[in-house]
Amino acid sequence: MFAVALRLLRSILLPLAVALPLVAARAMAAGPAAPVMLALDGEFGLANSTSAESIERGILTAIDDINRQGGVLGGRPLTLITREHRSISARGIKNIRELATIPDLVAVFGGRFSPVVMEELPLLRQSRMPFLAPWSSADAIVDNRMEPNYVFRLSLRDGLAMPFLLKRAADRGQTRVGLLLTNTAWGRSNLEAANRFLAGRKEPVLVGTAWYNWRDRSLIDKYQLLADAGAQAILLVANDDEAAVLVREVAALPPARRLPILSHWGVTGGDFAGQAGPALQEVDFSVIQTVSPFRIPPDRLDPVLRTAGPLFGIHRPEDIVSPVGFLHAYDLTRILALAIDRAGTTDRAAVRDALEQVxxxxxxxxxxxxxxxxxxxxxxxxxxxxxxRFRADGVLVPVE
Structure with a gap:
């Protein structure tokens, strides 16, 4: 009886002894699971810019959290590749064309500059590449007539920004406003949004619109035209460089001639406070935002900071440079990971569909x-x- 049992046991164990090393060898030969790739096409390399780096840090922080929790699709890690366009549309188009050819690249994140993204839209439509916008705000980026639409935005849009800024000015008793706009698709998007909001309203009153060009070395003449037209406040659509020029010029005026400036958020995508210097504290300057790390409950923010600390030295809300880029990119990456798992594949069309269901x-x-x-x-x-508003140390804090 014992001999029969021993022969039976041996008949079971011997095949296992042979099979297990073979399974292990095949697993080792297969290597680690192939990564699922994401891409960021941003304004890296642009002088004084911090927006692309902030978006990249938000994505990488989320990727680290996701990968430590097992990745996507049953154990595949996420990884990020980056391309720089330096706010030049032709570079962005070239980047999208190259990225679209990479297998297992499921989506591209964009940067700060709406004009670049808008020029990329035809190629995004052609390549059917899911595009995630954590910063760029022109309405036409999402309102693009794609069927189906491959663009998803967790960010501000100009159709929200302009009404909010106009109402904020009116609430402060500044019922006569002037628009100072960049002469780009982004500036034109904001003018359209302002006109839609003001149509049929008595207040606030738009006393004039002035345009400036990228890298203009002075904006005070445009500012003065609006002031002479009776503006009680200036609504500014600018990035950090031109806004810093304006602030320094306005601070040099007598205090009675310094109008409040309510700004779109492009200024927060670079070293605006550093470029403006002490003049920033001499001007009534406020800027629209969608989120402030100072208003996020600790139970939500602290886990993100625990990951971002070792990676980037981000330990406190004050350490988050260009905060909307970091925070929006973090959440967009987590949402994208959920969509990939929901789709069960890296097929871009399936991931696009899943993003609508998460x-x-x-x-x-x-x-x-x-x-x-x-x-x-x-x-x-x-x-x-x-x-x-910007504190004296350059940190952006919410207005109470």
């Missing part, structure tokens, strides 16, 4: 029932907006 999602910025739907590719709305 939810609920508890984000660092806020909770989302469904960030996106088939009829809505904008994750944020009018209730997500706030105003902020």
């Amino acid at each position: 939810g609920p999602y508890r984000g660092v910025t806020r909770d989302f029932d469904r960030p996106f739907t088939p009829d809505r590719h904008e994750a944020l709305g009018p209730d997500d907006l706030l105003m902020a």
